[in-house]
Amino acid sequence: MASAKVKALSTINTVLKVGATGASVAKVCAIKSYPDLGGDPEKITVTDLEDTDEASVPGVRSADDMQFTANYTKEAHAAVLAACGKHQIFQLDFGADGADGQFSWSGEMSVKINGGEVNGAREMTLTIVRDSAIKVGAAADEFPSL
Numbered sequence: 001m002a003s004a005k006v007k008a009l010s011t012i013n014t015v016l017k018v019g020a021t022g023a024s025v026a027k028v029c030a031i032k033s034y035p036d037l038g039g040d041p042e043k044i045t046v047t048d049l050e051d052t053d054e055a056s057v058p059g060v061r062s063a064d065d066m067q068f069t070a071n072y073t074k075e076a077h078a079a080v081l082a083a084c085g086k087h088q089i090f091q092l093d094f095g096a097d098g099a100d101g102q103f104s105w106s107g108e109m110s111v112k113i114n115g116g117e118v119n120g121a122r123e124m125t126l127t128i129v130r131d132s133a134i135k136v137g138a139a140a141d142e143f144p145s146l
Contacts, residue, residue, distance in 0.1 A: 009100050016068055016126075017091040018083045018109065022139035025091045025104075028083055029076040032123070033069040034092060037103050037134050065127050072113060072122035080111045080126055090128060091139040104139040106132040 014034060019025035039062035047055045070076060087108055094100035107130035114123040132143030 009094065011094075013093075013096045015093045017093065017139070018088050019139070020086075020088065022089050022091075022104070022141045025089055025139045028079050028126075029070050031068045031070050031126075035064070035066045035068065037092070039064055063130060065129055066107075068126040068128070069114075070124055070126060072124045077111065077113070077124060080109070080124070084109050084111055087131075089139045089141070090130075098138065101136070102138050103134055103136060104143070105130045105134045106143045 014031065015027050016029075016031050016034070017025035018028045041061045042059035043056045044059040045054060045056050047053075070080070085108065087106065089104065089106050090109075091098075091102060091104040093102050105128075107128045109126055109128045111124055111126050114125055116122060135143060
């Protein structure tokens with residue numbers, strides 16, 4: 001009997017890990033959302049006077065800030081603050097222990113407390129300014145520069 005083909009995967013068990021080295025990455029807090037991994041390339045127009053349509057080639061990919069949303073608790077905020085303001089290694093695991101994929105990069109994280117509203121949960125946003133490309137796989141100690 002053939003095994004069933006997986007059509008899609010749930011975001012359940014997506015975990016953000018942070019550490020000073022690839023070997024030391026550990027969950028910093030539970031996250032509620034994660035950003036796109038990677039960026040779109042800039043478009044370089046190369047149209048000349050012989051072209052009847054615009055022509056372009058891909059340029060440098062953007063390295064937008066990576067924003068993760070998490071529930072605010074005093075303890076979770078303190079854990080995130082301890083990792084802020086210094087160069088860190090980051091790993092995002094899809095599925096239990098990265099069974100559905102792992103992505104890693106380096107950069108620096110900051111955190112802000114989000115505004116609140118009636119009948120809403122307190123949240124915080126973790127922003128990572130990355131200084132490396134996003135690598136498919138477990139965290140390493142060195143990453144290629146952007």
